[in-house]
Amino acid sequence: MTMISFHVPCNPTINSYQSKNVSIINCSSNPNHIQIQQSTSKNSNRRSLLSKCIIISTTFFSFSGESFSLTPTNSSEAIAKFFEIPNSGGVKALDLRFGTGPTPIDGDQVAIHYYGRLAAKQGWRFDSTYDHKDSTGEPIPFIFILGSTNVISGIEAAIRTMKVGGIRRVIIPPSQGYQNTTQEPLPPNFFDRQRLFTTIFNPTRLANGEGSTLGTLIFDIELVKVKHL
Numbered sequence: 001m002t003m004i005s006f007h008v009p010c011n012p013t014i015n016s017y018q019s020k021n022v023s024i025i026n027c028s029s030n031p032n033h034i035q036i037q038q039s040t041s042k043n044s045n046r047r048s049l050l051s052k053c054i055i056i057s058t059t060f061f062s063f064s065g066e067s068f069s070l071t072p073t074n075s076s077e078a079i080a081k082f083f084e085i086p087n088s089g090g091v092k093a094l095d096l097r098f099g100t101g102p103t104p105i106d107g108d109q110v111a112i113h114y115y116g117r118l119a120a121k122q123g124w125r126f127d128s129t130y131d132h133k134d135s136t137g138e139p140i141p142f143i144f145i146l147g148s149t150n151v152i153s154g155i156e157a158a159i160r161t162m163k164v165g166g167i168r169r170v171i172i173p174p175s176q177g178y179q180n181t182t183q184e185p186l187p188p189n190f191f192d193r194q195r196l197f198t199t200i201f202n203p204t205r206l207a208n209g210e211g212s213t214l215g216t217l218i219f220d221i222e223l224v225k226v227k228h229l
Contacts, residue, residue, distance in 0.1 A: 141224050
């Protein structure tokens, strides 16, 4: 049995991400299939895209030991691969859901939901707009003007080739991530901000040549709305 842990988007009609522990088990009844089981979360009150137990053909997977990768057998499959966004400075993206709305341009006001993690510290989640709730309990999106210099360039590069309704996972290298402590998005919690920036700008580890890993970010981004100004 192989145990893995990763984050998946919940029901596309509901804005939520959750961490799931799943087991990959050989299916004795059919050697061409594997069984994926997930543990339930005590705090979960939303239905996940993954069911309690689903069967997926191993033709979509390749795995060895404790790791596996998703590989589509043809272009019609929903499973996709990471690709480098052109002219992004090395930002890599994986489309989890394709949008059907408009694509923003510089000067547009955009609203996004995001789930931000730090590649260092074992993928520590430093912020998520799904945790920022209004008085009715609905998550509050992050709103900004595309092309502004106060938002990290990796997020802007990702959004420029998305359509409203799309969800994209991006790996942002340090050069396209936080360059200072005033760039947005910023965790609202002081201790989360402090932990984020003391990790990214740690002088000792930077002097040891660890800068290429300290500032690498992983964002799941949902483009919620675009407004032409």
